[in-house]
Amino acid sequence: MSKAKQDGKRVALVLGSGGARGYAHIGVIDELEARGYEIVAIAGCSMGALIGGVHAAGQLKGYRDWVCRLDHFDVLKLVDVAWSSMGAMRANKVMDKIEALVGDVLIEDLSIPVTTVATDLTRQREVWFQSGPLLEAIRASIAVPGVITPVHRGDQVLVDGGLLNPLPIIPTVAADADFVLAVNATAHSPRPVTLEELLPPDQAAEERAREEDRDAQRIGFGGWVDEVRSTASRWFNGLGAGGEDDDDESEVGIRRREWGGLDMVMESFDITQAALAKYKVAGYPPDVLIEVPKTVCGAYEFYRAEALIALGHHLTAEALDRFEGRSHPGSVEQGVVVDPQR
16 A cells, blocks of 8 residues: 555646636646645546646646746737637647657556546537546647637547536546545635735735836736737627727726727636636535636736746645644544635
């Protein structure tokens, strides 16, 4: 019997969707492994499917090194405009990088059992990938409807699993694990919570310094989004062309114009996923629940990898301290929740 099994450290890991916030999953995995936990099963959706699949393929370090080097311009270069009626982007450039890391591997050959979740628009139901090409499973699971083109497989039209199940807990229920740990990266919070508020002071200061550096180079969030819109969001222009606000020069009119089609799709998707994740947790409560508030960053702020990975480390350390009884004890049956309202 392995030491991990003797010590009750076999964990089934659920990694939810959430766009760039899914980088926190990397920090979660790092903290689990640093404490000697053995990940024996992974279920992932969207960004969670990507991170989980790359980890099971043994290439998470390479992926982490890559994303931590991405700056504003690197991320912009990854925007693979499709101008298709099925979506604005193809995600080929991202998938090419993932393929270079993991190769043409099959899910059933991975060292850890992995389930990735997509949604079949044709049959309006979840699709679980537990065998077959890992790259296809990841690509289907990250296809945000209307933003990234879907995957066609036979008569199936496959898009982001977050459309129906942003936190796929059920695939881990039968795993030979001591407990289930779930990471909800689309958590609702009653007030906007910033990334800096949740990080320890030293790491928050580092992120503020990075933000100041981006602003100094005129690549802050606003400028970055403006460039993304000019590159990819023109696909959505028809949604508001000729609208009543076109000639409105008031402050309210300007703010309305700033909400382009891409923003509306992504924010609507985030809100829906946050609500669905609550139902999934209520139906199948994990033993440990880590909540990443959806307000910590935008779904496409992929240039903030370092801070989001650090956040994953920090929240997991807090959750495991409570779970292990190092801090005030929590009820294992009800789950240990890192409260996003702090």
